Amino acid sequence: MKKKILRSLLIVLLAGLLLAGCAMGPRAESTPGISANSDHVIVSYMNYIRHLNPVNGQETWRYPEKSNVKQVFYAPALIDGENIYVGDFANDFMKINISGIPTVEWTFKVAKGWYQAKAVKDGSLIIVPNTDRSIYAIDDSNTLLWTHQGDFAYISEPLVVEEMVIVSSQDHKILFLNKADGTTIREIPMNGAVVAAPAYDPKTDSVFVGSLAHEFVRIDRQTGKIVWSYDGSGTLESIWGKPLIVDGEVILSDKAGKIVSLSADTGAENWQLYAGGAMPAGLALVEDKGFVAVLEDGTITFYDLTQKSVWSRVISGNVYSTPVVTENLILVAAIKGDNLIYAFDFQGQPVWTFKPAK
């Protein structure tokens, strides 16, 4: 009798474990991906893409309707009119029509890795990096145009400038690819892995980017030459965020919380300040007003363009992703806090918060 009970219990346990095994999704720790404009706030986090009303932060829909544990979203969606383009950790990249009930227009299923970075769109060309060491170029009807194969996972947003696709590579280099066929135009060696997205300044026709090896460079887009390099006399820490470019000035931040303004032309230091703590997230520009810096501990500070602190707020949770700025909102995503998304106006007044329903 006892034997039977024991066997039955073990069978139940086995069945439970099998079901749990089948229900397992990808195991990765990441941060929410936000993208927003005046009409949409799209949050990619865990098993859903959520659409929030920018006015009050209410959830208007979520995709998929019923969660699938294998489908995990962390990459920020690319918003293009009434469509979004977003990839997941089940190796799928989708075009979703969001004019009404979200409808998947097509799914690109070629990649073998996760989508962690936001895609870019140039006309009908969509460039999307993947952790399977590939950059994919597809057109708006889901036809694969080309693939660029590298040596390491691509995890940052590419940049498209005229005929070039510029991508940060963890393999200690910046890649300049031909937009037409994905072939390498040039590779610019860096001292460390590059995980921050590059920024482009049309005035100097240059690309600005920092690496984990305590360096920040200006690369001439036409020649590929490093025009200048900045290391803050050895005081610069690793760079994780995309720099800001404002009127001939480039503003960068490092992991330790140092914010530096350099002349885009010469690399000469204009000013520097200490934000007050660890700052893995990048800076966010508020057009003509200043920029926002968020510390890992949730301290948000708004600086004007003369480096003067205008206001500061503290939110609950840890922040690792760069804030997103719309016409009238600053959106900050936090993990391990009371809320997932915090929205402030440009004067620092809280507008709304969003916490996903359980």
Next chain:
Amino acid sequence: MWNTLIIQPFTNVLLMITMLVKNFGLAIILFTILIKLITFPLTAKQIKSSQAIQELQKSPRYLKLQEKYKDNKEKLAEEQFKLQRELGVSPFGSCLPLLIQFPIIIGLYQSIMRAMASTPLELIKLERIIYPFLDPNKILPLQNRFLWMDLGQPERLTVFGIGIPVLTILVVLTTLVQSRVMAPPTEGGNDQSAAMTSSMNMTMPVVMGMLAYQFSAGLALYLVVSNLTTIAQYAAMGRTDWSRIFPWVKSKPKAAKPSIVIPDLPDEEEEEKPVIVEKVSKPSARASVKRQRPKMKK
């Protein structure tokens, strides 16, 4: 505390090995073997203790006690305890080394997972725990391509367009062999524990296979190497009865020295005398061995 004492040193050792061999997959293999070798004395102690308990449970004295006190469980437990003390065998002898190994095994697994950082957040966290004397710029990112695998993704070997989970199959097979190697022989044991062992032998490979199928190839690689090292350790100690795994193999395990020498059951009359029982309950297993040793003729 856990991070500082276990995860951080383990991860840094793993990264140092990666720097030396310039291959993360190979580093996982070497690191797993290294940790298994370091914990081998504990494993050996655990194996010996568990074997001693098995021998005790199969001994005529033990079986007679079970028969004699089958209707008095309290008395049976008391007598079994006395016998264990007399022979210096403790049921906890095999548990304690296992308990000490447990955090090490968990730390090993967690450090491998930590080193396989695949998102920016995981990379930030990895960069933070790298010791200052190791230059993160030289270490990061880790090349997680190994043979046909991407160690950060679930492993599949594509043959004619079909993704075959080779590592998952290896995990299932090695777990099956390992559980067979480690499981005590069932003859002489009680039915309940035999049923439990048999069910566990069936369950564990399936569960481990599911983990390997779903999680990253790095974890599956660690599971395969860990299982193979454990099997090798058992084989090195001569505890493996290959005929239990491969029925066509006739060999029995090496006639290893018995872990304990169990003296014959005293006569019924003698056993009834409490004084004598008290006398034999004191000496250790070593003393029992000495008492049993026949005198050598010159």
